[in-house]
Amino acid sequence: MPKIVDKEAKRKEILGAAMRTFAKHGVVQTKMADIALAAGVGKGTIYEYYDSKEAIFMDAKKDMMMTLEASVARRLEAIEDPREKLKQFALGVVEGMEDCHEIIQLMLDFKTSDLREMQLEESRKACKQQLETVASFIDEGIQLGVFKPVDSLALSSAVLALLDGQILQWIIQENFSIAANVELAIDLWLQGLAT
Amino acid sequence: MPKIVDKEAKRKEILGAAMRTFAKHGVVQTKMADIALAAGVGKGTIYEYYDSKEAIFMDAKKDMMMTLEASVARRLEAIEDPREKLKQFALGVVEGMEDCHEIIQLMLDFKTSDLREMQLEESRKACKQQLETVASFIDEGIQLGVFKPVDSLALSSAVLALLDGQILQWIIQENFSIAANVELAIDLWLQGLAT
Amino acid sequence: MPKIVDKEAKRKEILGAAMRTFAKHGVVQTKMADIALAAGVGKGTIYEYYDSKEAIFMDAKKDMMMTLEASVARRLEAIEDPREKLKQFALGVVEGMEDCHEIIQLMLDFKTSDLREMQLEESRKACKQQLETVASFIDEGIQLGVFKPVDSLALSSAVLALLDGQILQWIIQENFSIAANVELAIDLWLQGLAT
Amino acid sequence: MPKIVDKEAKRKEILGAAMRTFAKHGVVQTKMADIALAAGVGKGTIYEYYDSKEAIFMDAKKDMMMTLEASVARRLEAIEDPREKLKQFALGVVEGMEDCHEIIQLMLDFKTSDLREMQLEESRKACKQQLETVASFIDEGIQLGVFKPVDSLALSSAVLALLDGQILQWIIQENFSIAANVELAIDLWLQGLAT
DNA sequence: TATGAATGAGCTTTCATTCAT
DNA sequence: GATGAATGAAAGCTCATTCAT
Numbered sequence: 001m002p003k004i005v006d007k008e009a010k011r012k013e014i015l016g017a018a019m020r021t022f023a024k025h026g027v028v029q030t031k032m033a034d035i036a037l038a039a040g041v042g043k044g045t046i047y048e049y050y051d052s053k054e055a056i057f058m059d060a061k062k063d064m065m066m067t068l069e070a071s072v073a074r075r076l077e078a079i080e081d082p083r084e085k086l087k088q089f090a091l092g093v094v095e096g097m098e099d100c101h102e103i104i105q106l107m108l109d110f111k112t113s114d115l116r117e118m119q120l121e122e123s124r125k126a127c128k129q130q131l132e133t134v135a136s137f138i139d140e141g142i143q144l145g146v147f148k149p150v151d152s153l154a155l156s157s158a159v160l161a162l163l164d165g166q167i168l169q170w171i172i173q174e175n176f177s178i179a180a181n182v183e184l185a186i187d188l189w190l191q192g193l194a195t
Numbered sequence: 196m197p198k199i200v201d202k203e204a205k206r207k208e209i210l211g212a213a214m215r216t217f218a219k220h221g222v223v224q225t226k227m228a229d230i231a232l233a234a235g236v237g238k239g240t241i242y243e244y245y246d247s248k249e250a251i252f253m254d255a256k257k258d259m260m261m262t263l264e265a266s267v268a269r270r271l272e273a274i275e276d277p278r279e280k281l282k283q284f285a286l287g288v289v290e291g292m293e294d295c296h297e298i299i300q301l302m303l304d305f306k307t308s309d310l311r312e313m314q315l316e317e318s319r320k321a322c323k324q325q326l327e328t329v330a331s332f333i334d335e336g337i338q339l340g341v342f343k344p345v346d347s348l349a350l351s352s353a354v355l356a357l358l359d360g361q362i363l364q365w366i367i368q369e370n371f372s373i374a375a376n377v378e379l380a381i382d383l384w385l386q387g388l389a390t
Numbered sequence: 391m392p393k394i395v396d397k398e399a400k401r402k403e404i405l406g407a408a409m410r411t412f413a414k415h416g417v418v419q420t421k422m423a424d425i426a427l428a429a430g431v432g433k434g435t436i437y438e439y440y441d442s443k444e445a446i447f448m449d450a451k452k453d454m455m456m457t458l459e460a461s462v463a464r465r466l467e468a469i470e471d472p473r474e475k476l477k478q479f480a481l482g483v484v485e486g487m488e489d490c491h492e493i494i495q496l497m498l499d500f501k502t503s504d505l506r507e508m509q510l511e512e513s514r515k516a517c518k519q520q521l522e523t524v525a526s527f528i529d530e531g532i533q534l535g536v537f538k539p540v541d542s543l544a545l546s547s548a549v550l551a552l553l554d555g556q557i558l559q560w561i562i563q564e565n566f567s568i569a570a571n572v573e574l575a576i577d578l579w580l581q582g583l584a585t
Numbered sequence: 586m587p588k589i590v591d592k593e594a595k596r597k598e599i600l601g602a603a604m605r606t607f608a609k610h611g612v613v614q615t616k617m618a619d620i621a622l623a624a625g626v627g628k629g630t631i632y633e634y635y636d637s638k639e640a641i642f643m644d645a646k647k648d649m650m651m652t653l654e655a656s657v658a659r660r661l662e663a664i665e666d667p668r669e670k671l672k673q674f675a676l677g678v679v680e681g682m683e684d685c686h687e688i689i690q691l692m693l694d695f696k697t698s699d700l701r702e703m704q705l706e707e708s709r710k711a712c713k714q715q716l717e718t719v720a721s722f723i724d725e726g727i728q729l730g731v732f733k734p735v736d737s738l739a740l741s742s743a744v745l746a747l748l749d750g751q752i753l754q755w756i757i758q759e760n761f762s763i764a765a766n767v768e769l770a771i772d773l774w775l776q777g778l779a780t
Numbered sequence: 781t782a783t784g785a786a787t788g789a790g791c792t793t794t795c796a797t798t799c800a801t
Numbered sequence: 802g803a804t805g806a807a808t809g810a811a812a813g814c815t816c817a818t819t820c821a822t
Contacts, residue, residue, distance in 0.1 A: 028223045032817060033784095042783040044819080053817065123367050151379060157371065158357060158380035161364050165356025168363070172318050176352065184346060185353035188387035189380070199801070200806065227792060237808040242793070397802095418613050422796060423805095432804040434798080443796065513757050541769060547761065548747060548770035551754050555746025558753070562708050566742065574736060575743035575774070582773035589822075590785065617813060627787040632814070 011049045014039045015063060018056045027057060065126065071096040082141035086159070087186050089134060093163050094178045097170075131156050138193075147193045159186070206244040209234045210258065213251045222252055260321070266291035277336035281354070282381050284329060288358050289373045292365075326351050342388045354381075401439045404429045405453065408446045417447060455516065461486040472531035476549070477576050479524060483553050484568045487560075521546050537583045549576070596634040599624045600648060603641045612642055650711070656681035667726035671744070672771050674719060678748050679763045682755075716741050732778045744771070 017039035021030045032053060036043040050056045075092035079085050134156035141147035162185055166178045212234035216225045227248060231238045245251045270287035274280050329351035336342035357380055361373045407429035411420045422443060426433040440446045465482035469475050524546035531537035552575055556568045602624035606615045617638060621628045635641045660677035664670050719741035726732035747770055751763045 031815090036784090043817095044783045044785095045781085047818075048781070127364065127367050150383070151375075154371070154376045154379050155383070157361065157364060157368075157376050161360025161376070162353060162357045162380075163360065164363050165358065165360030166353065168359050169322065169352060169356050172322050176349070180346075181349045181352050181356070184349050185357075185384070188345070188350070189383050190387070192383035192386035192388075202806090205806090226790085238792095239794080239808050239810095240806075243806065248792070421794090426805095433796095434804050434806095435802080437797070438802070517754065517757050540773070541765075544761070544766045544769050545773070547754060547766050548751065551750025551766070552743060552747045552770075553750065554753050555748065555750030556743065558749050559712065559742060559746050562712050566739070570736075571739045571742050571746070574739050575747075578735070578740070578774050578777035579770070581777035582775070583777075592785090595785090616811085628813090629787050629815080630785075633785065638813070 007049075010041075014041065014046055014049050015056065015059055019060045019063070022057070022060060068093060068096045081146075082137045082144060083146060083190050085137040085140075086134070086190070087183070089137065090159060090163055090182050090186050091179055094166070094182050097167055097178065127160070130160055134159050141193070145195060148195055150193065155189075159189075162186075202244070209236065209241055209244050210251065210254055214255045214258070217252070217255060263288060263291045276341075277332045277339065278341060278385050280332040280335075281329070281385070282378070284332065285354060285358055285377050285381050286374055289361070289377050292362050292373065322355070325355055329354050336388070340390060343390055345388065350384075354384075357381075397439075400431075404431065404436055404439050405446065405449055409450045409453070412447070412450060458483060458486050471536075472527045472534060473536060473580050475527040475530075476524070476580070477573070479527065480549060480553060480572050480576050481569055484556070484572050487557055487568065517550070520550055524549050531583070535585060538585055540583065545579075549579075552576075592634070599626065599631055599634050600641065600644055604645045604648070607642070607645060653678060653681045666731075667722045667729065668731060668775050670722045670725075671719070671775070672768070674722065675744060675748055675767050675771050676764055679751070679767050682752055682763065712745070715745055719744050726778070730780060733780055735778065740774075744774075747771075 014035065018030070018035045021034050021038050025034070032046060033043055035056070036046055039046070046056075050059070072089055072092035075088040075095070076085060079088055131153060135152040138147060138150070138152035138155055142149050142152065163182065166181055170176070170178050209230065213225070213230045216229050216233045220229070227241060228238055230251070231241055234241070241251075245254070267284055267287035270283040270290070271280060274283055326348065330347040333342060333345070333347035333350055337344050337347065358377065361376055365371070365373050404425065408420070408425045411424050411428050415424070422436060423433055425446070426436055429436070436446075440449070462479055462482035465478040465485075466475060469478055521543060525542040528537060528540070528542035528545055532539050532542065553572065556571055560566070560568050599620065603615070603620045606619050606623045610619070617631060618628055620641070621631055624631070631641075635644070657674055657677035660673040660680070661670060664673055716738065720737040723732060723735070723737035723740055727734050727737065748767065751766055755761070755763050
């Protein structure tokens, strides 16, 4: 069994190179040759680890999602107050991003590449799950009587939209703190929700 | 005498076909042949009206921006209350979109095509102007004493982010009313802002 | 019978426009639209007078050849001395050219365009005839004893080559008198030939 | 490890195929596909070795010029007599050509392609240098008293014109020996020049 | 296993020619 | 007769993928 560890490490290296390049120049503009160069391997070698450019793209997406989820999960550990849950969820999503500006650009490409059709169903599912997570925080608050009764799914959608939108805007403007903006916006919502 | 054609009308027709196709399949994936097919003309004909695919793209962008601005301006006419201004601005942006689902997808492509570099500066400017418009509504509210004092630019950023994010989400989920979500979110903010 | 004269005049106009444009930008680079513009007619109109771009090209060639032959014939009228015939032939060829620099460029295109295959046989014939004309002058000189016996066809070839070559060179350098060069060269040959 | 290929050798192969095809059908008429076919490679492969059709063209030109210069230099080695220099120069130019008939046609295209503008200055320089080389032989002869005093630059121009013209003619007629014609013509000039 | 030379489908764009008016 | 809007074949070039080594 030679080099089992090596293989996985190399795949990660290639993935990393791909993500960096995707993020910097866009998925479509990134050539397999660019990834190979960035990863310090031959063009052909990539195909030992991934079946296609699309497969790399998929893996990149999965990787980013997992990073994000981990960031959020860490924040939510041992929090009880639904108001705090809402806030920490939002800041957790944002945290992963602000650390790694390049990756954000990548997110956009997830929705615009050739792969759109294929991605859509998957995105829908991921999105729906997030919607329900946030909605559950709101429902909890309503149940506990700390939130006014509102359409929790609609507000959940707005919360997620805020986050996506801030990230998008950050790509364009850069010169502000997403976290601060998000905190202000969430706080205002919480005040509006307060019973 | 040659065929008499309303060149401007035909250009609009081609632009429409292009926008629909861009929106459905993405700018990069859209081939000139697809546009030609959608417009019911020959491939070569497109070049009688546009110099390049990029030129069509630019025109599509301009067209969409103008539609949007008109929609917003209509809403804001004769409104005095800064709370109402904020709300109507948001609904105005959303309105243009919801009427024409296809066009929304196009918005994303404005940020991911080869043109990224070129577009960025322009986007930055447009974005900044919108930011200031919304911030002016908030400042006004603060001045009038109907809003608590807050970082108006930060909140303005959040408002716009909400709108972009909802549009993005709508592309993925489709099965909800952007307007309703936005109205709920804005109303909550207004309550949170209330003195 | 309306406009019979007009038609021929218009054809000439188009031909002239074509020749000017061919000469300035090269046959391949010249678009039918350019010719139309230069001729002040519509693109379609050209096809009322010529079947194709190739047909215009052919006609341009024929026209130039005739001009050349006329120029030579005028020079040769009433000359008896074979030495003088040789010289006046050469100067006659050159004369037509030096007056109309643009047309020279055209000559090159006669040998390099798509039409090469078709043109070749025709060129061969025209060339052969010129060769024989010049050879006849030399033979005459030999017969009369004013020229040493030489391979008249070979020298004829050289004479024509000198002319073509000088024209070619003129396109590149421009800053000299073809006629002066040719006269010097021919005179030296005549001296070398003298018995 | 990838296929081991002598890239330089392959480039030469492609260049050769291109030159043959250029020569047979003209630069403009030659499609990349034709070159690929002639070289026995795929269309894409050419672009591994050359950036564009124009780049191939440029390289072809350079290659031909170098062949020519080498042929001339070999002939001129260790010759003292200016008369002999003149003759060997001419035969040297012709020699390179006659060995490789196909390449000659290519020479014409150097002056007629889209590149005309770009090439012109370069051609002018190359031409001027040749002019001066030949003129120097003539001046030397005059100095030594073996040539009558003549306009050496004008005669130099004629000599080069003769060579170009003979080559041109050879493309059309083919059925004669350029070298023999050139030798006859030069010999006659030498006799005319003799003091 | 790793490579990069080779490939060709597929892209945007051009332009001679057609033809409805 | 005159026109120019419409066209599509054909060009140069790109790049994900394959595969001999």
